């Protein structure tokens with residue numbers, strides 16, 4: 001089935017607003033959508049709330065206003081979240097007291113080709129998170145995020161701290177996986193040349209809301 005333009009299959013944030021407690025609104029009236037297999041680049045000045053929006057869409061925060069839907073339905077509160085978020089600091093995304101194998105097993109076991117594509121050496125899985133480099137740990141976090149039930153991936157400055165070669169390798173894997181499995185990707189970055197290279201469409205956060 002083609003899940004293309006005009007189809008009701010999509011991830012959407014509708015009229016979303018957010019404030020921390022009774023603090024000022026970080027943003028209001030934000031609408032954004034990502035279709036299956038589409039790569040959307042999101043950029044904009046620091047501090048406007050891109051990361052906050054990413055956390056809301058991936059279910060880590062509740063929107064103060066508005067809603068997040070997939071295929072026109074709210075995302076179930078329980079079970080595997082179909083929107084997975086990978087952010088800049090992989091060391092904050094894993095339990096430092098668990099060997100990597102245990103962290104992976106908590107979710108799913110990636111097939112060998114994802115590990116191979118991401119150049120993940122299986123022997124790493126016996127190690128502790130602080131025994132991998134930042135780039136290695138980030139590839140591990142990406143493998144974990146690309147579970148079989150993942151339908152959308154949010155990459156929030158995911159490759160910012162990596163060298164150009166590793167960055168390109170990681171994006172090659174994401175673009176290939178997105179196409180093969182029709183995973184929609186929301187890529188958030190200050191690196192406009194990167195976004196232009198990988199995205200089907202780009203959105204300026206300062207023009208939302």
Ligand SMILES: Nc1ncnc2c1ncn2[C@@H]1O[C@H](COP(=O)(O)OP(=O)(O)OP(=O)(O)O)[C@@H](O)[C@H]1O
Nearest residue numbers: 020023026044045046047048049050051052053190
């Ligand atoms: N826990 C918190 N309590 C109160 N305010 C917060 C909290 N976390 C973030 N903020 C504020 O929310 C605003 C949006 O932050 P956010 O990280 O979403 O912006 P951003 O657009 O992703 O910025 P950058 O491009 O620098 O990553 C900022 O003004 C930040 O100070």
